[in-house]
Amino acid sequence: MKIAVVGTGISGLSIANMLNKQHEVKLFERAPKAGGLIKCERVQDCLFHKVGGHVFNAKNTEVLDWFWSHFDRENEFVKAKRKAKVFFNNAIIGYPIENYIYLFDKETIKKIIPELLTLQCQPKRSPFEYDNFESFLQNSFGNTLYETYFKPYNRKIWQTDLSTVAMEWLEGKLPMPNIQDIFESNILREEEDNMVHSTFYYPKENGSQFIVDRLKQGLDITTDAEVTEITKNGEQLQLPSGESFDKMIYCGDVRKLPKFCKDILSEAGVDVSAIEQLRSNGTSNLFCETDDNDISWLYIPQDFTKAHRIIYTGNFSDSNNRGSARKTCVVEFSGKVDYDTMVEEIKKLPGNLSPISYNYEPNSYVIQDKQTRKLIQDAKAALKQKNIYLLGRFAEWEYYNMDKAIEASFNLHKEISE
Ligand SMILES: Cc1cc2nc3c(=O)[nH]c(=O)nc-3n(C[C@H](O)[C@H](O)[C@H](O)COP(=O)(O)OP(=O)(O)OC[C@H]3O[C@@H](n4cnc5c(N)ncnc54)[C@H](O)[C@@H]3O)c2cc1C
Missing domain, CATH: 1.10.3110 (protoporphyrinogen ix oxidase, domain 3)
Known part of the structure; x- marks a missing residue:
C-alpha cells in the first residue's frame, strides 16, 4: 500500500518505521524539521529542549524491545534515577509532597x-x-x-x-x-522509588533530538509541507500536491481535521463543532544557566511565581552543558508568557538563573472532559471507513508520553496489517 503519514513527532516516526518494511510510506511535516514536541536545538552549544525535557521509559515490554532495537542502550544512553523536589515556602523539599x-x-x-x-x-x-x-x-x-x-x-x-x-x-x-x-x-522517611518514571533513560548526546535523528533514518520525509486538505479520488486519498494514497495516518491536531474533511465527519454523524472546541494548553519555556544541584525536576506549586517547574536537563547528560561553565535547565510556564516576564519571574527562583533562550509552544497539554474519549472514538470509527487513521497526542487527544505514543503506533500497525 501507499501510505501518507502527516506529522513527524514520535508518533509519526514510530508508525512509519513499523509500516516501512511492507509498504511505501511518505511523511509530511509542516515544520522545517522533524520531531514535533521532542525537538531540541543547540544554543551556544548547550542543548535546549524546546518543550519540556524529554526522558524515556516504558513499562510495556513490546515498546521497550522495539525502542532498544533502534538504539544501543549501554553506549548511547545513560540510565538515571528520578530526583524530583518541590520548592515550597522558599525551601526545597521532597516529592511527592x-x-x-x-x-x-x-x-x-x-x-x-x-x-x-x-x-x-x-x-x-x-x-x-x-x-x-x-x-x-x-x-x-x-x-x-x-x-x-x-x-x-x-x-x-x-x-x-x-x-x-x-x-x-x-x-x-x-x-x-x-x-x-x-x-x-x-x-x-524513605525516598520515592515507585513512581512511573522513577528511573529513566536519556541519550548521552543531543537529548530527544537524538531519538528523532535515529528514527527518521531511511524514511521519506518532506518538511515545510503542511497538509491542508484531504480529498477523495476514487478509492484513494489525495493531497493538494496531487499525490494519491491508499491510507493516511494523521498525527496533527484533530481540531484542524474538520477543515480538511468536514464532509466525511459530518456524513458519519461526528460532532464536528465539539471536536473544534476541544481545549488545550501551551507552554512557554525559558532556557537558563543555573547553579549546580543534583535535582531532575523541581515543582513550584505556590502563586508567588508564574513558573510551575524547572527541568534540570543539564543534569541528564553533561554534554547538554557543553558551551557553558554552569549547568543548564528549562523553566516552564503554562500558556503564553512573554520573554521579559519570564526573565523577571526567574529572579524569584533558586539557582541564580540566567536566561539563554526561550520558546513558546501553543499546544502541549490536552485537556479532556467527560465527552472527549467518546467523541474521538466516533471520529476514529468514521474516518477509518475512509482509510484515514488518527494517531498521537493531539490527534487522539490523549495525554500520551513517548512510550504511550509508541504503544498506540503498535496498535495501529496491527489494525492496518489485519
Ligand atoms: C512539557 C512536556 C514534557 C514532556 N515530557 C515527556 C517526557 O519526559 N517523556 C515522555 O515520554 N514524554 C513526555 N512528554 C510527552 C511527549 O512530548 C509526547 O508524547 C510526544 O511528543 C507526542 O508526539 P506526537 O507525535 O503524538 O505529537 P507531536 O510531537 O505534536 O507531533 C505532531 C507533528 O505533526 C506535525 N503536524 C501537525 N499538523 C500537521 C499538518 N497539517 N501537516 C503536516 N504536519 C503537521 C507537527 O508539526 C508535529 O511535528 C512531554 C510533553 C510535554 C508537553
Whole structure:
C-alpha cells in the first residue's frame, strides 16, 4: 500500500518505521524539521529542549524491545534515577509532597492529620469513580493539602477550573495515593522509588533530538509541507500536491481535521463543532544557566511565581552543558508568557538563573472532559471507513508520553496489517 503519514513527532516516526518494511510510506511535516514536541536545538552549544525535557521509559515490554532495537542502550544512553523536589515556602523539599508533611509548620500538620484520618475511614474508591479531577484531589488528600499544594499547582498548569477536567487522562500516570503509605512515608522517611518514571533513560548526546535523528533514518520525509486538505479520488486519498494514497495516518491536531474533511465527519454523524472546541494548553519555556544541584525536576506549586517547574536537563547528560561553565535547565510556564516576564519571574527562583533562550509552544497539554474519549472514538470509527487513521497526542487527544505514543503506533500497525 501507499501510505501518507502527516506529522513527524514520535508518533509519526514510530508508525512509519513499523509500516516501512511492507509498504511505501511518505511523511509530511509542516515544520522545517522533524520531531514535533521532542525537538531540541543547540544554543551556544548547550542543548535546549524546546518543550519540556524529554526522558524515556516504558513499562510495556513490546515498546521497550522495539525502542532498544533502534538504539544501543549501554553506549548511547545513560540510565538515571528520578530526583524530583518541590520548592515550597522558599525551601526545597521532597516529592511527592504528601510524603513530606513532617516538614510543614505545626499548625498545618495539625489540620492535615485529622483530614487524612477521616479519609482513611471512608470506603476506598477507584480514581475513576470520582466525577472530576478536583473532587479526586480533595477526596484523596483532604482539603488542607488540596488548598496548599494540589490546587495552586494544578491551576497553574491547567489554567482551567479543575472540576471541568476529566479523570481518564490520569490512567497510569500516578501511583494512586494510599493514606497508610502517606503516614508510613512521613514516619519512615524513605525516598520515592515507585513512581512511573522513577528511573529513566536519556541519550548521552543531543537529548530527544537524538531519538528523532535515529528514527527518521531511511524514511521519506518532506518538511515545510503542511497538509491542508484531504480529498477523495476514487478509492484513494489525495493531497493538494496531487499525490494519491491508499491510507493516511494523521498525527496533527484533530481540531484542524474538520477543515480538511468536514464532509466525511459530518456524513458519519461526528460532532464536528465539539471536536473544534476541544481545549488545550501551551507552554512557554525559558532556557537558563543555573547553579549546580543534583535535582531532575523541581515543582513550584505556590502563586508567588508564574513558573510551575524547572527541568534540570543539564543534569541528564553533561554534554547538554557543553558551551557553558554552569549547568543548564528549562523553566516552564503554562500558556503564553512573554520573554521579559519570564526573565523577571526567574529572579524569584533558586539557582541564580540566567536566561539563554526561550520558546513558546501553543499546544502541549490536552485537556479532556467527560465527552472527549467518546467523541474521538466516533471520529476514529468514521474516518477509518475512509482509510484515514488518527494517531498521537493531539490527534487522539490523549495525554500520551513517548512510550504511550509508541504503544498506540503498535496498535495501529496491527489494525492496518489485519
Ligand atoms: C512539557 C512536556 C514534557 C514532556 N515530557 C515527556 C517526557 O519526559 N517523556 C515522555 O515520554 N514524554 C513526555 N512528554 C510527552 C511527549 O512530548 C509526547 O508524547 C510526544 O511528543 C507526542 O508526539 P506526537 O507525535 O503524538 O505529537 P507531536 O510531537 O505534536 O507531533 C505532531 C507533528 O505533526 C506535525 N503536524 C501537525 N499538523 C500537521 C499538518 N497539517 N501537516 C503536516 N504536519 C503537521 C507537527 O508539526 C508535529 O511535528 C512531554 C510533553 C510535554 C508537553
